[in-house]
Amino acid sequence: MRVGVVTFPGTLDDQDAARAVRLAGAEAVPLWHADHDLRGVDAVFLPGGFSYGDYLRCGAISRFAPIMDELIPAARDGLPVLGTCNGFQILCEAHLLPGALTRNEGLHYVCRDQRVRVENAGTAWTSAFTKGQEILLPIKHGEGRYVAAPEVLHELEGSGRVVFRYAGGNPNGSMNDIAGIANAAGTIVGLMPHPEHAVEELTGAPSLDGRGFFASILAKLVTA
């Protein structure tokens, strides 16, 4: 199984993401922002960081990178994609997921271990969890406040596309405490917390709950 990890200028978490993919037993395939080539991967991880310096808006420039010309249609055709933090922002700017991530309420950059409730264990990236399970993941962002139009929120809530919700306090003012969402097919998932930072005790991770994301996608790819 080959999981692509995209690196844009300013991406920070690609090495952690690649390591998490390898720990899960898959091959991590580096994908470069300037290439028009997905290298035949079975799934894609869009990691966090400050791609293109967050110029204009977080993810606004990355969304037009050459690799995205390949990724956007492939994702629409069912290629599983996980975006964390800046990756989530890019997925929203690319309109692969609805809504937007805006400046945190209170303006503070938030860096802490955050409890997150799994609301949908039926997506390509969450099948290793159970609905209602609380997991602990690091968060670190200044622009993670999820917003969407009322009708979009209603649709997301009604169709189980709110995949993760903050538990024990909302760190950024996200509408409905939303930490992560999915597309209708459950193949594309975006969230602000960082599963790739919670896979190894050696790194001081608050938990190993991040492993579930990678176990989920590998299980899906094996059965596909």
Next chain:
Amino acid sequence: MARVIVDVMLKPEILDPQGQAIARALPRLGFSRVADVRQGKRFEIEIDGPADEAEITKMAETLLANTVIEDFTIRLEQ
């Protein structure tokens, strides 16, 4: 050469914590009549030849503004 100004503002219903912080700071500095502040972005674009409003609109929708959360206005300065 045409010059075009595009102003991008968060939609009124979207929380603007930066504007709020400025609105709280101004009265502390003695500007006691400040009732509200919204913060936005201004783009000054130079165009070769005459400006085409449809083209500028496309530009704003595609890149300058995220129309999920932002509105924009266009002014041509010929």
